[in-house]
Amino acid sequence: MPWYGWAALSEHAHQPRKTPFYAQTRVKIALSIAAVEAIIVAVSHDWSKWTVIVVAIPIILFYLLAGRMLESDLGRQISWIAAASQALAVVVVLLWYWIEVLTFITAGVFAVIALYLLFVDRPSQGPTDAGA
16 A cells, blocks of 8 residues: 555556447457458449449548547447548559559550560571581
8 A cells, every 4th residue: 555545546547548349449340341341342243443432432521520529439439430441441442443454554565565576576587507
């Protein structure tokens, strides 16, 4: 017991502040939702990149305009999780799109190089005698 006799105050001062479960794991939850959504977009032909972007816009706007100012802590956390997961899903879709475009550009460059090598670098018209 401390010299001033208030053991409860000194013990309370050294304990870390407890945060709710959902506040501790909100990044994990948002990443999980974004991963599931990205897999659904990759596998399903009904969901396109535009669907993900159109769904994400109102959710992110809700968080920016109203979700941060909700009185309920749980409401603020849920709106943050929804907005973060949609923002991550949009990033995944846009990266996927740019990688696809980069793949087509690279294939086009390889095709041009192959055509160049086929038409310009023609072999000579007969066997050459390198030793004579």
